[in-house]
Amino acid sequence: MALASRLSSRLVRIRERIAHTGRDPAAIKIVAVTKGRPLAACREAIELGLALGENRIQEALPKLEGMAGAEWHLIGHLQTNKVRQAAGRFALIQSVDSERLGEEIARRAPAQPILLQVNVSREAAKQGVPPESAVALARALDRLLDLRGLMGMGPLDGDPEPAFAELARLRADCEQALGRPLPILSMGMTDDFEVALRQGSTMLRLGRALFG
Numbered sequence: 001m002a003l004a005s006r007l008s009s010r011l012v013r014i015r016e017r018i019a020h021t022g023r024d025p026a027a028i029k030i031v032a033v034t035k036g037r038p039l040a041a042c043r044e045a046i047e048l049g050l051a052l053g054e055n056r057i058q059e060a061l062p063k064l065e066g067m068a069g070a071e072w073h074l075i076g077h078l079q080t081n082k083v084r085q086a087a088g089r090f091a092l093i094q095s096v097d098s099e100r101l102g103e104e105i106a107r108r109a110p111a112q113p114i115l116l117q118v119n120v121s122r123e124a125a126k127q128g129v130p131p132e133s134a135v136a137l138a139r140a141l142d143r144l145l146d147l148r149g150l151m152g153m154g155p156l157d158g159d160p161e162p163a164f165a166e167l168a169r170l171r172a173d174c175e176q177a178l179g180r181p182l183p184i185l186s187m188g189m190t191d192d193f194e195v196a197l198r199q200g201s202t203m204l205r206l207g208r209a210l211f212g
């Protein structure tokens, strides 16, 4: 089967699985994670109306050049010395996890939409602010940038549910602290997206589920 029809049939299947969790597939945003995938895969995903997510700025920029009309998200760690290349070029930077990084982005693109990344799985290797610092950082980022919500990942192994439940709770805490809704809760990948949806996810970041 051609790449395009494989991708679209996988997308149909994913939407069925979303519906099975009791959530409305039309209300769940799917970000196609295209790290390590060729331009052809990016184009197919764009044709299906998906946003695209890249981890590394070096890999993302050449892809963005060719497909500037698409909705690109940065979902991987952003070093402060790479901010100049990233600020204002992504529809959403999902990986903001320090005030310093927020300040660097704000100097160049104060209207940049961002998510606050929280290390809810508490794995040392993972990016993200520790859960106990999330509300304070949300207040700081809210003054600097267009803060839209929270992003997090489940643990490498084990039950992802406690991590996702904690991220959902932190989103509610941040909403209360800011006195306004935070519409985006970005959690759920190929192996754990149904659990994430049951915990209130509004945005899935899917690589293997879409591209095999």
Ligand SMILES: *Cc1c(COP(=O)(O)O)cnc(C)c1O
Binding pocket: 033, 035, 055, 075, 076, 189, 190, 191, 205, 206, 207, 208, 209
């Ligand atoms: C790679 C990656 C994904 C997608 O992973 P899959 O398991 O292939 O769905 C999602 N989010 C982040 C931050 C990633 O690095």
